[in-house]
Amino acid sequence: xxxxxxxxxxxxxxxxxxxxxxxxxxxxxxxxxxxxxxxxxxxxxxxxxxxxxxxxxxxxxxxxxxxxxxxxxxxxxxxxxxxxxxxxxxxxxxxxxxxxxxxxxxxxxxxxxxxxxxxxxxxxxxxxxxxxxxxxxxxxxxxxxxxxxxxxxxxxxxxxxxxxxxxxxxxxxxxxxxxxxxxxxxxxxxxxxxxxxxxxxxxxxxxxxxxxxxxxxxxxxxxxxxxxxxxxxxxxxxxx
Amino acid sequence: xxxxxxxxxxxxxxxxxxxxxxxxxxxxxxxxxxxxxxxxxxxxxxxxxxxxxxxxxxxxxxxxxxxxxxxxxxxxxxxxxxxxxxxxxxxxxxxxxxxxxxxxxxxxxxxxxxxxxxxxxxxxxxxxxxxxxxxxxxxxxxxxxxxxxxxxxxxxxxxxxxxxxxxxxxxxxxxxxxxxxxxxxxxxxxxxxxxxxxxxxxxxxxxxxxxxxxxxxxxxxxxxxxxxxxxxxxxxxxxx
Numbered sequence: 056x057x058x059x060x061x062x063x064x065x066x067x068x069x070x071x072x073x074x075x076x077x078x079x080x081x082x083x084x085x086x087x088x089x090x091x092x093x094x095x096x097x098x099x100x101x102x103x104x105x106x107x108x109x110x111x112x113x114x115x116x117x118x119x120x121x122x123x124x125x126x127x128x129x130x131x132x133x134x135x136x137x138x139x140x141x142x143x144x145x146x147x148x149x150x151x152x153x154x155x156x157x158x159x160x161x162x163x164x165x166x167x168x169x170x171x172x173x174x175x176x177x178x179x180x181x182x183x184x185x186x187x188x189x190x191x192x193x194x195x196x197x198x199x200x201x202x203x204x205x206x207x208x209x210x211x212x213x214x215x216x217x218x219x220x221x222x223x224x225x226x227x228x229x230x231x232x233x234x235x236x237x238x239x240x241x242x243x244x245x246x247x248x249x250x251x252x253x254x255x256x257x258x259x260x261x262x263x264x265x266x267x268x269x270x271x272x273x274x275x276x277x278x279x280x281x282x283x284x285x286x287x288x289x290x291x292x293x294x295x
Numbered sequence: 296x297x298x299x300x301x302x303x304x305x306x307x308x309x310x311x312x313x314x315x316x317x318x319x320x321x322x323x324x325x326x327x328x329x330x331x332x333x334x335x336x337x338x339x340x341x342x343x344x345x346x347x348x349x350x351x352x353x354x355x356x357x358x359x360x361x362x363x364x365x366x367x368x369x370x371x372x373x374x375x376x377x378x379x380x381x382x383x384x385x386x387x388x389x390x391x392x393x394x395x396x397x398x399x400x401x402x403x404x405x406x407x408x409x410x411x412x413x414x415x416x417x418x419x420x421x422x423x424x425x426x427x428x429x430x431x432x433x434x435x436x437x438x439x440x441x442x443x444x445x446x447x448x449x450x451x452x453x454x455x456x457x458x459x460x461x462x463x464x465x466x467x468x469x470x471x472x473x474x475x476x477x478x479x480x481x482x483x484x485x486x487x488x489x490x491x492x493x494x495x496x497x498x499x500x501x502x503x504x505x506x507x508x509x510x511x512x513x514x515x516x517x518x519x520x521x522x523x524x525x526x527x528x529x530x531x532x533x534x535x
Contacts (some may be wrong), residue, residue, distance in 0.1 A: 127511040129305040151518045156510075192514040221442045229535030270396075270528075270535035271367040272431040281518070282525035287535060288510075295469035295510035 057101075057216060058212045060095045061185060061194045066119045071095060071105050081107075093117065098188060098196030100124055129156040129194050129293035132240040135214065136208055137280050138162040138168050138247035145176070146183040148280045149199070153187025155284050156293060160184065161199040161242075163208060167249035172202040205255050208244065209262035219287075220244040220259050221279055222251060222266040230283070233267045234290050243287060245280045298325060299342075300335045301425060304357045311335060311345050313355045317400060322350050333357065338428060338436030339366055368394040368435050369533035372480040374455065376401035376448055377520050378408050378487035385416070386423040388520045391441070393427025395524050400439040401482075402425065403448060407489035412442040420423035445495050448484065459527075460484040460499050462491060462506040463521055470523070473507045473527045474530050483527060487519045 060081060062073040073081065073095060081087050089107050095117075096102045101124060105117030135157045137148055160180065162172045172180075174269050180199045187198050203211075212218045216238035219230070234241075244259065251259075256266055269279055288294040300321060313321065313335060321327050329347050335357075336342045341364060345357030375397045377388055389400050400420065402412045412420075420439045428436050443451075452458045456478035459470070460481040474481075484499060490498075496506055509519055528534040 081400060151515075151521070153514060154514050154518050156512055186323075190515055193512055229532075231528060231532070267391055268535040270533065272394060272396060272433055274394050278394050278521070281391070281521050282395060282534065285522035285525045286529040289470060289529065292469075292471070293510065294522065294526060295508040 058093065059189050061098055061189060062092060062095050063097060065097070066122075069119050070116055071103055071110070071119055071271045071289050073115045074113065079112055081115050082110050082112050087115075092120070096194040098194070100195050102194050109263060112258065112272070115258070124194070127193060129288060129291075131238070131288075132158045133284065133287060133295055134159040134161060134240075134242045135284060136163050136203070136242060136244040137279060138163040138165045138245065138276065139170055139172050139202065140248065140276055141169055143179070144277045146179050148256075148277050149180050150183040151281050152284045153184045153193070153197050154191040156193070156288055157197050157284060158195065159200060161200040161208065162202045163244070164202050164204050165247050165255060170271065173254065179207040185286045191282070205258050209258055212242070212259075212262040212264055215240045215242040218242040218244070218262075218264040220251070220264050220266045221246065221269055221283055222256050223268070223273060224250075224256075225266045225268040228265075228267050230267050230286050231290065232266045234287065236290065238291070241287060241291070243283050245276060245283060248276050296335070299429050300333055301338055301429060302335050304338070304363075306343065309359050310348070310356055311343055311359055314353065316413050318355045319352055319354050321350050327355075332360070334345065336428070336434040338425075338434070340368070340435050342434050344463060364434070367433060369528060369531075371478070371528075371531045371533055372398045373524065373527060374399040374401060374480075374482045375520060375524060376403050376443070376482060376484040376534065377401040378405045378485065379410055379412050379442065380516055381409055381488065383419070384517045386419050388517050389420050389423040392426040392524045393424045393433070393437050394431040395521070396433070396528055397437050397524060398435065399438040399440060401448065402442045403484070404442050404491050405487050405495060408487045417441075445498050449498055452482070452499075452502040452504055455480045455482040458482040458484070458502075458504040460491070460496060460504050460506045460511055461486065461523055462496050463508070463513060464490075464493065465506045465508040468505075468507050469510065470507050470526050471530065473505045476530065478531070480511050481527060481531070483523050485516060486534060488516050
């Protein structure tokens, strides 16, 4: 397994610089030396192969020997709107959903949401997405949105070919019944620990969303989120 | 949401007793009183509705007013063989896979497995399965097997209609290509943090297993396990 590093820097004169925590990781933890080759992504779709020319603890510089757009991204855009969860559970969901292939996480405030998304928690979500990007060797960093309320989320329904909401009181349609296999962009919405209220689901449905059931077993929010992301990517052909 | 309690006791003379931690939870945390109705599962497929007659901190007794086999179990038997993981990650996988619907967890020792499954960790797995059973309102408690090595696992391949191993070096077939939709029992095998060696995968394939890819993005073991369980249950029609 090759490590993938992250730097927002652009190549300058055929050279790429990596600063801060990533530079420390390359020099101190991985103990790379001048002449080693490493892979760096800009989190926006590009990956560079670089040959290290100088390795410092605060800055690493290498010569770009390869530039490419790697074919590891899903063909479909899948966004996850997830109600804010207790403790570090939203971070866990963010990291796992990033590995699987989401393009965006929209944190949600709902009637039964416990806790708010403060600046610290928001920054932790960005770190979790970065960790997921690196461990999965993705090259596109998911966007971590600001906290939305239900009305704000409902206004975004039209941005996606299809928008789906997991609702535990839904008894009819499962994912397989509602998914449109020709959709190129999908939004999936998962509620908080206590679930959505029926009014909330109505608001989302009025905006054009479709509700679906994950079956008769009650899933914790974090399990529902990861299972839905995996099942949707699988049905769209983006999970191998 | 109704709480579901767990007791291995059988009804005796139309009465069911609940002891220990569950009794304390019913009396102290949920503050149930004589006359309240609660639901209790035996973890072996039965669920009882009982009307409480006496509520003590160490023992709760109720009259059985309803007995049923609830239709919340998957129609297919899905077992997960998962390499032992660092920290509490195997417990997390166990709890989430239980919610989703596995019938058994087989902990695996592999070449790249870090750590062993001691008695304490094994007991924690049983607790995680029980937590997953209760939160998902399942009525069948997954069996937590003893730790298997690869040879022992290979000998069990024939117990299942189909046995599948997630292999990150597999470039061809995805889950959708290999799954047999007429299988009534499926074993899925997921490796440790560092993956299986090619020799290990060969051993499993010689026993009749089929390897599959989860796609070009590298998934952490715990993400791969939950994603595979969700995707397989979805394809078999057991996820709503």
